[in-house]
Amino acid sequence: MAVLKVKFTKTRRGKLAQILWILNWISVVTGLIIFSLGLFLKIEIKKRSELMVSGDLHAAPNMLIAVGTIACVINFFGGKICYDCSDASKFVRWKLFLLPYIVCTFFFTFCVFAGAIMCYTMRHELESALYRGLKDALKFYKDTDIPGRCFLKSTIDLLQIEFRCCGNNGFRDWFEIQWISARYLDMGSKEVVDRFKSNVDGKYLLDGVPFSCCNPSSPRPCIQYQITNNSAHYNYDYQTEELNIWIRGCRVALLEYFDDLMKSIGLTVLIIWLFELSVLTGVRYLQTAMENVLILGDPESESDGWLLENSCMETAKHNIQIIKNLGKVNQINTVSGKSDPNVDIPVADYGLDNVPPN
Structure with a gap:
């Protein structure tokens, strides 16, 4: 039984395609926002790098920059696809491409969610990096005539003035x-x-x-x-x-600053993720509705659209079985030393001990 099945008339399919076309172009803008937030966070961390011990602090901003770039590309093509899918005759050329596109977009939205979560989970690494980095920076505060350390005095002074703090812990x-x-x-x-x-x-x-x-x-x-x-x-x-x-110590002051910054960025990215998820849902409905139109053979007829053709449990079992069959076929081909073009996926049921001769 299909999950969340909805009936679409020709008019509703056309309106859905037009709305998704607009939303995909909005998603290009949100992709730029994610890219900008990641770049801003990376610059802020880079600005304070002399006060931090180098660690895995750039993972979150790098993820946001990559996800923002991919979002612009995916949603640009998504807008073109949705615009063409309003017409059944144009949908035919996108039919085979649309399902892989939806799968890729699903994994992309997961990466957006992962980027948001990373903003909330990097506090511990940041606190540790600040504690050790500030401790070393204070130790070298006096070394104004030693190359590589001569800038630390002005850096610490400006930090204490800007953030109204003193020392590492106090x-x-x-x-x-x-x-x-x-x-x-x-x-x-x-x-x-x-x-x-x-x-x-x-x-x-x-x-x-x-x-x-x-x-x-x-x-x-x-x-x-x-x-x-x-x-x-x-x-x-x-x-x-x-x-x-x-x-107040500068470690606490800097930690609060980055904490507020990352929470704001994380919340913004989470909102964008929900928006991207809604666009992906709409594209899935459009794909299934248009495929059913091709099956019916009448562009004017009503058609059903759904998120999953079968129940969640049945879909999961079906996909797991496909993966198992592919794994068994790979084992058979490995044992035989070559692949047999006449052997299809059901051959996996023979098992390793009953492999039919080539």
């Missing part, structure tokens, strides 16, 4: 690394030498942060040095009063 991350280059330290100063000797790693550590951590909205001048020393500043208690530096 401002205390700066207390654990030497972020001031030795070339700007007076090595003849006893205080500087004592700081170098005060820890086993021999680093110049202090309870201070770079200027880019300062909150410009604070009414008080920025306290970026001796943050935990209450006596160093007038009327100051770092444990009770609100600090005038950014408290």
